[in-house]
Amino acid sequence: MHIGIDLGSRTLKAVVWQDGAIIRHQVTESSFDPHHQALAFLEQHPTARVVATGYGRHLLQQHAELDVITEIKAHALGARQLFPNCRTILDVGGQDSKVILLDERGRVTSFQMNDKCAAGTGRFLEMMAVSLGYDLEAFGRAAAETEVGAPINSMCAVFAESEVVSLKNQGIPPATIARSVHLAVAGRLAAMVAKSGYGDHLVFSGGVANNATLVALLEKELRVPILVPTIPSIVGALGAALHGSRSLIQE
Amino acid sequence: MSEAFQVKSDPELWEKLGMDVARFSGMPGMLTTAYTNVFLSQKNRPAAMAYFDGMVENIHTGRIHEIMAVKESGKPVIGTFCVYVPEELIVAAGGVCVGLCGGAQGSIADAEKILPRNICPMVKSAFGFKVGKICPYFQAVDLVYGETTCDAKKKTWELLDRYVPTHVMEIPQMKRERDKKLWVEEVKDFKVAVDKISGTETSFDDIAAAIKTINAKRASLQRLNSLRHHNPSPISGKDMLLIEQIAFYDEPVRFAEKVHELCDELEKRIADGISVAPVSTPRILVSGTPMALPNWKLHNIIETSGAVVVNEESCIGTRYYKDLIDEGSTTVDQQLERLTERYMKIDCSCFTPNDERIDQVIKEYEESGAQGIIDYCLQFCHTYNIEAIKLSEACKQRGIPFMAIESDYSPDDVGQLQTRVEAFIEQITG
Numbered sequence: 001m002h003i004g005i006d007l008g009s010r011t012l013k014a015v016v017w018q019d020g021a022i023i024r025h026q027v028t029e030s031s032f033d034p035h036h037q038a039l040a041f042l043e044q045h046p047t048a049r050v051v052a053t054g055y056g057r058h059l060l061q062q063h064a065e066l067d068v069i070t071e072i073k074a075h076a077l078g079a080r081q082l083f084p085n086c087r088t089i090l091d092v093g094g095q096d097s098k099v100i101l102l103d104e105r106g107r108v109t110s111f112q113m114n115d116k117c118a119a120g121t122g123r124f125l126e127m128m129a130v131s132l133g134y135d136l137e138a139f140g141r142a143a144a145e146t147e148v149g150a151p152i153n154s155m156c157a158v159f160a161e162s163e164v165v166s167l168k169n170q171g172i173p174p175a176t177i178a179r180s181v182h183l184a185v186a187g188r189l190a191a192m193v194a195k196s197g198y199g200d201h202l203v204f205s206g207g208v209a210n211n212a213t214l215v216a217l218l219e220k221e222l223r224v225p226i227l228v229p230t231i232p233s234i235v236g237a238l239g240a241a242l243h244g245s246r247s248l249i250q251e
Numbered sequence: 252m253s254e255a256f257q258v259k260s261d262p263e264l265w266e267k268l269g270m271d272v273a274r275f276s277g278m279p280g281m282l283t284t285a286y287t288n289v290f291l292s293q294k295n296r297p298a299a300m301a302y303f304d305g306m307v308e309n310i311h312t313g314r315i316h317e318i319m320a321v322k323e324s325g326k327p328v329i330g331t332f333c334v335y336v337p338e339e340l341i342v343a344a345g346g347v348c349v350g351l352c353g354g355a356q357g358s359i360a361d362a363e364k365i366l367p368r369n370i371c372p373m374v375k376s377a378f379g380f381k382v383g384k385i386c387p388y389f390q391a392v393d394l395v396y397g398e399t400t401c402d403a404k405k406k407t408w409e410l411l412d413r414y415v416p417t418h419v420m421e422i423p424q425m426k427r428e429r430d431k432k433l434w435v436e437e438v439k440d441f442k443v444a445v446d447k448i449s450g451t452e453t454s455f456d457d458i459a460a461a462i463k464t465i466n467a468k469r470a471s472l473q474r475l476n477s478l479r480h481h482n483p484s485p486i487s488g489k490d491m492l493l494i495e496q497i498a499f500y501d502e503p504v505r506f507a508e509k510v511h512e513l514c515d516e517l518e519k520r521i522a523d524g525i526s527v528a529p530v531s532t533p534r535i536l537v538s539g540t541p542m543a544l545p546n547w548k549l550h551n552i553i554e555t556s557g558a559v560v561v562n563e564e565s566c567i568g569t570r571y572y573k574d575l576i577d578e579g580s581t582t583v584d585q586q587l588e589r590l591t592e593r594y595m596k597i598d599c600s601c602f603t604p605n606d607e608r609i610d611q612v613i614k615e616y617e618e619s620g621a622q623g624i625i626d627y628c629l630q631f632c633h634t635y636n637i638e639a640i641k642l643s644e645a646c647k648q649r650g651i652p653f654m655a656i657e658s659d660y661s662p663d664d665v666g667q668l669q670t671r672v673e674a675f676i677e678q679i680t681g
Binding site for chain 2: 055069070071072073096107108109110111113
């Protein structure tokens with residue numbers, strides 16, 4: 001039995017992998033002490049081999065017997081398990097976004113991450129949704145209701161929020177503003193993918209891939225099919241679990 | 252170490268230098284802690300590093316006393332910010348050339364009271380050190396000799412001149428014959444400015460001796476860098492970077508001697524199979540913008556993530572010591588021309604075109620036995636940032652793993668950088 005734990009900035013993800021299949025998975029909001037949450041999960045499977053990834057991986061390693069890998073490797077392994085031919089992965093989580101390129105054998109050849117800033121991440125979308133009075137799901141649906149968008153110039157979460165406020169005060173309907181925010185984020189992510197280069201399809205992982213409107217806009221920008229896993233947020237945790245199972249075989 | 256490492260204090264000296272002593276008195280303690288964590292925690296360091304540890308202990312005291320003694324004898328003490336300013340001519344006049352402080356987050360808030368926030372952290376840090384009166388070197392210099400290698404620097408010199416006399420050397424941005432003519436004239440002006448402080452004109456013999464001294468200093472660093480390329484590494488990247496940083500404030504003859512002592516020890520280590528990391532340790536070349544003391548951020552992240560830095564293609568690194576001056580001149584004019592030719596070989600990204608730098612990075616990659624390149628760009632350094640595109644293309648063509656990083660001195664991106672560096676190491680090791 002192998003467990004992959006992904007301690008993200010917003011959520012904690014866990015996958016239990018046994019006999020070539022996911023037998024259990026869990027996605028919960030990170031509390032103030034995410035490593036205690038993670039340890040509580042691990043206590044339920046005391047014999048499992050554990051690999052941690054994500055922002056909190058080193059903290060967890062101080063409290064439990066486990067290996068760590070980066071989110072980049074974890075997403076590469078996880079995405080490749082779900083889509084064996086994939087060569088380009090876009091992962092957008094709560095705090096950062098990244099593009100990972102793989103060779104034909106699935107090894108990472110290069111990657112790009114956004115820096116020091118919430119622009120184009122899940123957190124950014126959350127903040128914009130809140131300022132428009134939507135929950136996350138309704139925010140995505142609202143953006144799909146209209147074809148029109150007003151320009152959002154800033155991708156800085158702080159400045160964009162004040163742009164949203166000023167659009168609201170101009171009497172622009174919330175759905176239009178929601179559309180605008182989605183267009184801006186899709187544009188930014190598309191530019192990041194284009195800079196890395198991509199093939200004939202793309203795997204989109206991370207919690208933000210749950211937003212169907214964003215996926216559709218991105219597909220339109222990049223003009224290639226975008227493959228979204230059934231549960232996009234657990235791809236990293238899956239990759240971590242797989243890393244554990246494979247390194248055991250190598251030993 | 253027999254006695255605990257401690258960066259020394261000398262409030263009386265600092266008072267005399269007109270420093271903000273109350274504020275500065277916290278600095279030695281902070282540096283002691285940082286140095287202990289970053290350097291003294293390393294395992295199996297060469298014994299000859301003790302001298303360089305001592306240079307850090309004496310950074311605000313012993314070395315300042317030495318420099319003040321030179322100054323009081325009427326010789327020039329000149330502060331610089333760039334490897335294009337010819338230190339040979341200062342040494343020829345019996346003076347001291349010192350690379351000024353500009354590598355710490357602590358002085359940036361001082362600078363941002365005046366300068367815009369969105370400029371290079373090194374320029375802000377340096378300016379802040381002077382404005383806040385928290386750098387003994389800045390307080391000790393007769394004048395600062397700036398240059399025109401970047402926009403942030405050349406415009407900041409105009410403001411810095413209000414706090415300390417600041418001269419500016421025009422460094423051309425292309426390397427044609429007409430640029431060389433201008434450059435030689437600038438070097439001659441520099442000589443005049445230096446000689447004016449001591450009141451005597453440096454002679455052919457003075458210059459010849461100084462060229463020999465600085466060539467010897469650069470050659471000692473070449474020897475060290477080539478030994479350091481051995482796999483397994485006989486010395487850490489952090490220790491090498493520290494020595495490259497100390498090269499900018501130590502006395503050159505003594506420094507070269509101490510570097511050779513270290514080299515002798517490293518030769519013995521290599522023969523005995525002693526190293527700081529096993530052969531299998533991933534080897535990283537760092538290229539790009541300078542890392543002024545105490546900027547050890549990237550090296551520390553790389554080496555605490557299980558890799559070793561095997562080369563710095565940087566101003567504080569090979570760009571400082573890869574070229575020597577021809578010693579065969581017979582007239583002063585010829586000396587200055589040979590000197591200029593040597594300085595023209597420095598491949599800073601402020602030049603266009605600058606393709607020789609791309610070739611140089613690849614050459615150093617091959618010589619150092621590196622397995623990947625991390626290109627380091629100080630935030631807002633447009634020329635290095637843009638040049639990284641060509642470097643990345645050259646690496647792609649040759650299948651060299653490459654990653655570009657842009658960062659400043661603040662600790663807030665350490666978590667992200669750590670993830671990127673670890674992922675890069677995973678990429679190298681497969």
